[in-house]
Amino acid sequence: MTASLVTLGAVGPGTTRTLVCVPHAGGSVVAFRGWARVAAAAGLAVRAVHWEDAAGANGRRTSIESRADTLAAELRDLPEPWVLLGHSLGALIAAETARWIEEQVSGSAPERVVLCAAAPPGYPRGFPPGVLTASDTGMAQYVRRLGGTPEEILSDPEFGPQLLTQLRNDLDLIERYEPAFPRPLSSPVSVYGGASDGSVPIEVLDGWRAFAPQARVRVFPGNHFFLHDSPADVCREVAADCARTSQDRLGR
Template identity: 65%
Template sequence: MSAEQAALVTMGAEPPKPDRTLVCVPHAGGSAVAFHSWHRVFGPHGFAVRAVHWDRPAGSERRSGVERRAAALANAVRELPEPWILLGHSLGALIAAETLRLLEDSAGPLPERTVLCAAAPPGSRRTFPPDVLRASDAHMAAYVRRLGGTDESLLTDPEFGPQLLAGLRADLDLIERYTPEFTRPLTSPVSVYGAAADHDVPVASLEGWRELAPEARIRVFDGTHFFPHEDPAAVCRAVTADCTQDDRERARD
C-alpha cells in the first residue's frame, strides 16, 4: 500500500513576494490547523507560512513512524523556493530534526535554519504514560491536563474527547518507537526553543540537543509546552532575530 504523504498547506494569504517560507510541523495529536493564524503574525515580517498535513491513504497497512514522516516531509520540501525555515513543535520537532538529517545525508535542499520547539532530544526519558497505546483515557487525559494548552471542554466532550485522546495516543506511540540514527552531528543551523513552565520538557534538557547540533542557539520563552501557540508573536520575533543574525554572519563571511 502507499506510504503516508506530507502535504504543505498554505496558511492564509501569502505576502506578494515573501522573503522566506516557514514550514511548520505540528505537535502530537495536532494538525496543520494549529498554525491557522500564524500568517497574520509572520506575514508582515515577510514569511509565507505552510503547515504540514499528514495524508495516510485509505487502506494503508504501513504503520507510521517518525522516520517515515520525515522521509515524506523531505520529499515535500524539495520544490520549495529558497530560502525556507523548518519549524517543528514537540513531536514535530523530532520529525523536523530527522528530516534535516535525511536532507543532509542526501545532499538535498537544506533549510536556512531548523527551529525545534518544546522537545527533548532523541533518547531522552519520556514523561507520557509508558506503553502508550494501552494507556487508559483517564491516564491520557491526566497527561494532557498536566501539559496545559487544551481546553477542558474538549477533553470532556463525549464525542470529540475520545477522538482527541486516540490521535494523541497514536502520535505519542511514534515517539515511543523512535530509534534515531544520528551517526554524526547536524551541520546546518539549528535553534532550540523551550519554555520556562514546560513540565514535559524542562529547560535543563534543552542543552542535550547540543550533542546533535553543537552550534544550536537555545532560547527560553515564557509559557507552557504550548508556548508556540500561546504567544506566536514571541516565536516570530525569535525566528526573525535568528534569521537576521544569520544574514549578518553570512555578510561578514
C-alpha cells in the same frame, strides 16, 4: 502515508521566507491557524504539514523516520528561503527531516531548523510510562495536565475520542524512536523551550548541541505550548535568528 503543505493565510508583499510548521503529537495544521497574521509581520509565510493516513489506516505502521523521509521529499522543490519549525514530536520529525535532506535529498534545504519544546534524542520521554495503555479517561487527564487543548474539543463526544486515538498513535512514534545521527546537523539550528514546561525541562535543551553544536537556545515564558501562547514572539525570534545567520555568513 503522504505529507502535504497547507498554506495558512495570504502571502503578502513583505514576505521574505516560508515557515514550514510540523505539529505536536495529537496536533494538526489547526494548531497553526492563528499564526498567519503575526508571522506576516515578521516576514514569514506559514505552511503547516498535514499527514495523510498518519494513523496507518492502510495497515502500515508509521514512524518518525518514515514521516521525515516523506516530508523531505515534499520539501525538495520548495522555493528558498524556508525555515523548518517543529513542535514537540514535530521537532523530532523536523530534526530527522533535516538530517535526511542533508544526507539523501538533492534540492532545497532549510535556511534554519527550529526545534520547540522537545528533549533531544536519547533523553527520557516526556510523558508518563503508562499513558500509552491508559483508558480514554486517563489519557484525557494527561492532556488536561499538559495544557494546550481546548476543553470543548476534549469533551466533544465525536472529536474527543479521535484526538485521544491520534495522540496515542503519535506518542507511540516517540516510544519507538531510535535515532541515528552519524554526524551533527550542518543546518543552522535554533532550540526553543518553555520556562515552565513540565515535560521538557529547560536544563535538557542544551543537549541538542550534541546534534547541532552551534544551536541557539532560547527560553520563552510559558509551558509546553508556549509557542501557541505567544506566536508573535516566536516568529520574531525566528526572523532574528535567520538575520543573524545571514550576518554570520557575510562575516559581520
